[in-house]
Amino acid sequence: MKYRVPTAVLAVFLLTGCDWITGAQNQVRATIAVDRTTVTHDSSVAITIYLINDGPDTVMAASPNSYGCIGAFVATDSTGQRVGPAPRLCTLQGYVEIKLAPHDSVVVHDRWAPVTVIGGDAVMVVPPGRYALTAQVSADGRTVRSRAVGVEVVEQP
Numbered sequence: 001m002k003y004r005v006p007t008a009v010l011a012v013f014l015l016t017g018c019d020w021i022t023g024a025q026n027q028v029r030a031t032i033a034v035d036r037t038t039v040t041h042d043s044s045v046a047i048t049i050y051l052i053n054d055g056p057d058t059v060m061a062a063s064p065n066s067y068g069c070i071g072a073f074v075a076t077d078s079t080g081q082r083v084g085p086a087p088r089l090c091t092l093q094g095y096v097e098i099k100l101a102p103h104d105s106v107v108v109h110d111r112w113a114p115v116t117v118i119g120g121d122a123v124m125v126v127p128p129g130r131y132a133l134t135a136q137v138s139a140d141g142r143t144v145r146s147r148a149v150g151v152e153v154v155e156q157p
Helices: 007-027 064-070
Strands: 028-034 045-053 059-061 073-076 082-084 098-100 105-112 115-119 122-125 129-139 142-145 149-153
Touching: 028 129, 028 142, 028 149, 045 059, 045 129, 059 129, 064 105, 073 105, 098 105, 105 129
Parallel strands: none
Antiparallel strands: 028 045, 045 105, 059 098, 073 082, 073 129, 115 122, 129 142, 129 149
16 A cells, blocks of 8 residues: 655655754854945945844854954855955964853954955955855854845945
8 A cells, every 4th residue: 555645744844854953053143234335445344243043042153253363254246256355364362152042142343345455565456346245154063144235346436
């Protein structure tokens, strides 16, 4: 005798099972906000990133101080090529993870400039165009990404 499981029942089971297996991973989210959406080569964008625990469980998250070396975001061009942030000089000091309680959040502040001095005479210049800034922070043992926000780099007036 053959048993047939209706597709809808199977889909509900798989989706529920997936949520059960991943657990806390789905409870943490990141958002990104910028102080301006248009920038010139002589200015920068102030970035505010929120890491939010929407779930009922406490999760471990990277300290906001740990992003001084690696940046808490990534900037990409229209082809998806990474254009920032530029490499940063730092002491690689280790920071202890923080506990992010249920329904709590942590804020990370950062900046992005289309012209960045990398070291010595090395300069990274991003040409005029549209770019996407996406938060990229660590929590619950994984990378949490936000939706992208658009920033346009324009020529000097």
